[in-house]
Amino acid sequence: MSNINKMHNTTPGRIFDVCNHLLLIVLGLVTFLPFVYVMAGSFATEAEIARRSFFIFPETFSLEAYRYIFSTSTFVRSIGVSVFVTVVGTLVSLALTMTMAYPLSRKNLVGRNLLLNLIIFSMVFSGGMVPTYIVVRSLGLLDSLWALILPMAINPFYLIIVKTFFQNLPVELEEAAKIDGCTEIGVFWRIVLPLSKPVIATFTLFYAVFYWNDFFNALLYISDSSKWPVQLLLQQLMMVANVDFGDMDALLAEPPEESLKLAVIVVATLPILVFYPFLQKHFAKGVMLGSVKG
Amino acid sequence: MANIEFEQELTFPVEKKKLTFKQKLRRDKWLYLLLIPGIIYFALFKYLPMWGILMAFQDYSPFLGFWASDWVGFTHFQNFFSNPDFFRLLRNTLILAVYDIIFFFPVPIILSLLINEVRMALFKRTVQTLVYIPHFMSWVIIASISYVFLTTSGGIINDIIAHFTGETVSFLSHPDWFRPMIIGQVIWKEVGWGTVIFLAALANVSSEQYEAAIVDGAGRFRRVWHVTLPALRSTIVILLILRLGNFLDQGFQQIYLMTNSLNREVADVFDTYVYFMGITQGAFSYSTAVGLFKAVVGIILIYGANWFAKKMGQEGLF
Numbered sequence: 001m002s003n004i005n006k007m008h009n010t011t012p013g014r015i016f017d018v019c020n021h022l023l024l025i026v027l028g029l030v031t032f033l034p035f036v037y038v039m040a041g042s043f044a045t046e047a048e049i050a051r052r053s054f055f056i057f058p059e060t061f062s063l064e065a066y067r068y069i070f071s072t073s074t075f076v077r078s079i080g081v082s083v084f085v086t087v088v089g090t091l092v093s094l095a096l097t098m099t100m101a102y103p104l105s106r107k108n109l110v111g112r113n114l115l116l117n118l119i120i121f122s123m124v125f126s127g128g129m130v131p132t133y134i135v136v137r138s139l140g141l142l143d144s145l146w147a148l149i150l151p152m153a154i155n156p157f158y159l160i161i162v163k164t165f166f167q168n169l170p171v172e173l174e175e176a177a178k179i180d181g182c183t184e185i186g187v188f189w190r191i192v193l194p195l196s197k198p199v200i201a202t203f204t205l206f207y208a209v210f211y212w213n214d215f216f217n218a219l220l221y222i223s224d225s226s227k228w229p230v231q232l233l234l235q236q237l238m239m240v241a242n243v244d245f246g247d248m249d250a251l252l253a254e255p256p257e258e259s260l261k262l263a264v265i266v267v268a269t270l271p272i273l274v275f276y277p278f279l280q281k282h283f284a285k286g287v288m289l290g291s292v293k294g
Numbered sequence: 295m296a297n298i299e300f301e302q303e304l305t306f307p308v309e310k311k312k313l314t315f316k317q318k319l320r321r322d323k324w325l326y327l328l329l330i331p332g333i334i335y336f337a338l339f340k341y342l343p344m345w346g347i348l349m350a351f352q353d354y355s356p357f358l359g360f361w362a363s364d365w366v367g368f369t370h371f372q373n374f375f376s377n378p379d380f381f382r383l384l385r386n387t388l389i390l391a392v393y394d395i396i397f398f399f400p401v402p403i404i405l406s407l408l409i410n411e412v413r414m415a416l417f418k419r420t421v422q423t424l425v426y427i428p429h430f431m432s433w434v435i436i437a438s439i440s441y442v443f444l445t446t447s448g449g450i451i452n453d454i455i456a457h458f459t460g461e462t463v464s465f466l467s468h469p470d471w472f473r474p475m476i477i478g479q480v481i482w483k484e485v486g487w488g489t490v491i492f493l494a495a496l497a498n499v500s501s502e503q504y505e506a507a508i509v510d511g512a513g514r515f516r517r518v519w520h521v522t523l524p525a526l527r528s529t530i531v532i533l534l535i536l537r538l539g540n541f542l543d544q545g546f547q548q549i550y551l552m553t554n555s556l557n558r559e560v561a562d563v564f565d566t567y568v569y570f571m572g573i574t575q576g577a578f579s580y581s582t583a584v585g586l587f588k589a590v591v592g593i594i595l596i597y598g599a600n601w602f603a604k605k606m607g608q609e610g611l612f
Contacts, residue, residue, distance in 0.1 A: 013514060020408055021417065027405070028424035031486065034439050035427070037450075041442075053450040100332025103325035110318050115333070122336060125593055127343025128585030129565070130572035134349070135342050151339050154332060184324035213432030216547050220573060231434045235551065238438045258448075265438050272430045279430055280423060 035269065042066070042262035049258045065259035069267070074225070075233065079267065081145065082212060082229040086271075089149040089211040090204055096154050097162055097203065098196075102188050104159075105166035116160075123156045129220070136221055147221035148214065148229065155210070158203055165199050166192060202282040205275065212271055230268050237264055350583035356576075363579075370583035379567065387563045390473060391541045397477050399537060402488025403530065407518060409489060410496050422493075425486025436483050437551035440475070441466065467556040476544075476552060491533070492526055499525045531608045539596025542588050564588045 036056055041049050042065055044058035069075040103109055104116060126132075132151060141147040169192065177187045193200070215231040222228060228236075238261060272279070313321065350370055352363045374380055405425070412418045428436065443449050444465040452462045465471045499521065507517045546565040553561040562570075564584060572581030 016514065017411070020411055024408060024412065024417075024421045028421050031428055031482065032424045034443060038439060038442065050448060053448050053453040096332055096335055099328045100335075103322070103329045106322070106325060108318070109322055109325060110315065115329070118341075119336065122340040124596065125344070125589055126340065127346055128582065128589060129568050130578055130582045130585060131343035131346030131349060132339065133573060134346055134354075134578065135339065139338075150335075153339075154335050159332075184322070185328065188328065209430055213430075213434075215432060215434045219550075220569075231432050234438055235434045238434075238441050239551065239554075261438070262442070265435060265442075269431060269435055273427075276427065276430065280426055 035273075038262050038265050038269075042259055042266045044259060046257070046259060049262075062259070065263035068260055069263055075230075075264070077226060078228050078230045078233040081227055082231070085145060085148045085214075085229060086208050086211040089153070090207045092149055093153050093155070093207040093211075094200065094204060097159050098193070098200070099188075100154065101159055101162035102166055102192060104163045107167070119156050119159065133220055142221055143224045143227060144221075145227060148217050149211070151217060151221075152210070152214070155206070158206060162196075162199060162203065165196065169195055201278075205279055205282050208275075209272065209279065230264070234264050234268050237261055347582060347586050349579050350586045352579055354579040354582075356578070366579075370580045371587065373580065374584055374587065379562075382559070383562055383564050383567055386560055387542055387544060390476060390544045390563065393473055393477050394480065394544075395534075395537060398480050398484070399534070401481055401485050403492055403526065405485055406489035406492035406496065406526075407522060409493060410522065411514075422486070422489075425489070427486070428483045429487035431483070433483075433545070433547040433551055436479055437548070440479060440552070444475070466552075467554055469557045469560045472552070472557045472560045476548065479548060479552075480545075491529060495526055495529045496522065528608060531603055531606075535596070535599040535603050538599040539592065541595050542592055 033056075037054055040056055040058050043061055043063070044055070045060050045062045045064070048055075048059055104112055106112070127135075136142065136147050136151055141150065173191055173195075174187050177191050178184075182190065213231060214229070215235060218229050218232040219235075222232070225236075319326070346360070349360070349363075351365060351367055352360075353366050354360065354363045409418060409421060412421070443451050446452050446462040446464055446466075451465070456462050463471065465475055503521050504517055507521050512520060542564055544563045544565065546569065549561060549563055550566050550569065553566060565588075568581045568585045568588075571577045571584065
């Protein structure tokens with residue numbers, strides 16, 4: 001290593017280092033500052049947003065926008081929908097992924113290869129948007145929150161990664177448990193799952209982020225605006241511009257338009273930012289897990 | 295990427311004696327029980343829609359249902375290929391895909407080379423932490439932030455442009471700005487995340503290789519050229535295959551969110567067209583035919599790209 005360090009200490013090397021660091025600092029700021037402005041703007045007054053197009057600290061700190069959105073049932077309900085879909089969806093997805101991955105990790109299971117091939121084929125080829133829509137509709141799931149959960153409940157990539165993980169657990173533990181009289185389900189519940197805590201944590205985050213961020217399924221399957229998740233509400237607010245907040249709070253004659261949008265962006269972003277430290281740790285691990293040959 | 299091999303050999307030493315097919319099924323009855331919910335999921339939401347593709351050859355009517363609807367053969371495909379929309383969609387999709395490969399694909403590689411040159415661990419980690427963030431945001435958030443920053447009424451970008459030129463640029467609605475904006479968004483959202491896989495590959499390069507290169511008198515850029523880049527080659531090839539396999543998939547969500555009546559002409563791609571025709575206008579059979587065309591081309595592309603990679607002496611994807 002000392003050799004490498006010596007090489008870096010030449011003058012062109014130092015110039016490169018300085019430029020490189022500067023460039024990376026600028027890149028870091030370019031990715032991060034937009035979020036800072038959105039956050040700052042959501043706490044600012046309408047007048048300030050109209051006057052200044054970028055700031056990091058608002059001159060007058062105002063909670064007006066938040067007071068407004070949290071006083072409308074449209075917004076509060078959409079948060080409720082998003083939280084429900086995220087929590088229930090993540091649980092359903094985890095349960096389905098784990099229970100399916102475990103039998104598939106057993107190499108001597110009859111029919112295993114057929115199932116794996118069918119799963120992989122479904123990753124390369126799919127029925128597409130409209131046939132899936134027809135299936136969801138025939139199941140009577142249109143305008144039901146289950147339409148935001150069930151059609152995407154298992155991510156086949158995650159399934160294969162979890163299967164590979166189970167496959168690499170030591171077989172001896174499972175055999176010992178079986179000799180002690182455990183059924184396969186007992187082995188799965190008492191031995192395999194406790195050993196898989198890091199994988200479960202990783203995929204809890206994977207699925208939770210998916211469900212919180214999902215807007216596509218809501219666009220397809222939910223037309224009743226009282227069942228919109230916050231992402232769809234935000235899209236309507238930003239791009240269609242006229243959201244009927246319905247029971248508008250009498251406290252405010254005029255809703256603070258711009259800061260209101262920014263406040264909704266902040267609320268829709270916040271869970272991701274709060275969990276971001278965990279995400280970063282686990283997602284990077286997940287990418288590596290995926291590259292393990294199985 | 296998950297590389298899947300199917301092992302055939304039995305691993306349980308306990309089960310030395312040969313079991314009959316029936317005995318095996320009975321032995322694993324609890325395992326099959328665990329499989330049932332997952333199998334139902336794949337049957338209902340993956341394979342039933344595949345069967346539903348047959349709608350593309352029907353005049354599907356929701357009132358008659360699948361069984362009673364008339365069969366019309368390839369009529370919908372003929373209609374689609376003779377429709378001027380077809381060339382517009384193909385053109386828009388291909389241009390975006392080519393832009394993506396030229397302007398987006400190399401950026402994470404370059405960024406990971408730059409990050410790899412940083413030796414201060416804390417600085418490196420901080421930069422990585424910052425540039426990964428947008429990846430976890432939904433497209434709705436990214437689109438909303440784009441609206442806030444690019445709008446002609448008080449967006450910072452246009453304020454700066456107006457300050458220097460006295461004019462504003464309607465990024466959000468002018469057709470000429472649609473493609474640059476889409477690629478710009480993809481870069482902003484995904485460039486950081488794109489480096490993860492390259493940086494992982496670079497972490498596996500042993501420092502001995504660099505030292506050997508130094509002994510041979512290689513300067514910094516020669517080391518990048520002869521040691522670092524070759525270490526990334528197989529990763530680059532695999533990602534390129536994947537990208538080519540998804541050549542016709544321009545993210546539906548992103549394009550849908552950035553489309554408006556003014557830029558629709560250049561914005562429509564196969565996926566958004568399927569949505570508008572199928573879901574909002576109810577032309578189920580016609581839009582299924584369009585979707586099927588896209589899916590078949592996609593399969594050909596991914597197998598073709600994989601075949602080509604193997605021909606070129608690279609390890610393919612499967």
